[in-house]
Amino acid sequence: MERVAKFYKVSFERFAEDLRAAAPDKTWTDEALRGIYEGIKLPLRATEGSAGYDFYLPYGFKLAPGEGIKIVTGIRARISPGWVLMNVPKSGLGFKFRLQMDNTVGVIDSDYYNSDNEGHIMAKLTNDSRSGKVVELAAGKAFMQGLFLPFGITEDDAATGVRNGGFGSTEKA
Numbered sequence: 826m827e828r829v830a831k832f833y834k835v836s837f838e839r840f841a842e843d844l845r846a847a848a849p850d851k852t853w854t855d856e857a858l859r860g861i862y863e864g865i866k867l868p869l870r871a872t873e874g875s876a877g878y879d880f881y882l883p884y885g886f887k888l889a890p891g892e893g894i895k896i897v898t899g900i901r902a903r904i905s906p907g908w909v910l911m912n913v914p915k916s917g918l919g920f921k922f923r924l925q926m927d928n929t930v931g932v933i934d935s936d937y938y939n940s941d942n943e944g945h946i947m948a949k950l951t952n953d954s955r956s957g958k959v960v961e962l963a964a965g966k967a968f969m970q971g972l973f974l975p976f977g978i979t980e981d982d983a984a985t986g987v988r989n990g991g992f993g994s995t996e997k998a
Contacts, residue, residue: 829905829973832867832878835943840865840899843945847895864964865899868971877970880912880948887961888952893927896968901944904935904973912948912971922960923953926969933971941989 834840841858861883868878886894902910912931918924927949938944948969952960962968978984 829908830910831903833901833903834862834865834867834899835901835945837862839943839945840897843942843947844897847897847947861964862899866965868900871967877913877972879915879967880946880969880971882962882964882966882968885961885963885966887959888924888950889959890952890954890957893949893951896948896950898946898948900946901938902933902946902971903938904933906935907975908973909934909976910946910971910973912946912969914950914969915967918960918962918968922958923955924960924968925951925953927951931969936987 835843837859840862841853841855844858844861845853865883866881868880870876870878880898880900882896883899886896888894904910910931910933912926912933913929914924914926931946931948933944933946950968952958954960
């Protein structure tokens with residue numbers, strides 16, 4: 826197999842700023858944020874035959890049906906040109922609870938790593954349970970998986986834009 830990427834943590838400052846923005850209703854002390862940050866686990870494959878890298882929750886959450894949450898992972902990925910990281914929910918969580926990613930599949934381009942936000946990977950999840958199930962996941966639980974895939978471009982491609990940011994940033998180029 827080809828080695829095409831490496832996971833890193835974003836800086837503590839980036840993580841703290843993004844978590845405070847994602848959950849403005851909570852009061853986060855620097856000490857609490859530092860503890861969460863230190864506990865961040867880089868994505869790993871569970872087995873030699875696994876295609877996906879499990880992303881782990883840096884903090885736990887509880888969602889009633891219809892509720893959503895933005896997960897601030899603290900992770901970034903340096904990806905070789907010609908490759909993309911596709912993030913999808915763990916199939917067991919979707920099957921048991923209808924836990925879904927709001928954008929269905931997260932596309933992490935190789936140039937996202939150098940964005941102003943340090944290429945911080947985040948995921949928005951919604952409990953779409955139609956049977957009234959509450960989803961409660963603890964810190965350290967795998968919640969999504971990332972797959973590295975090669976991609977191609979058209980023969981007449983002339984893209985020259987430079988990314989700076991996350992959602993919607995390529996539309997501004």
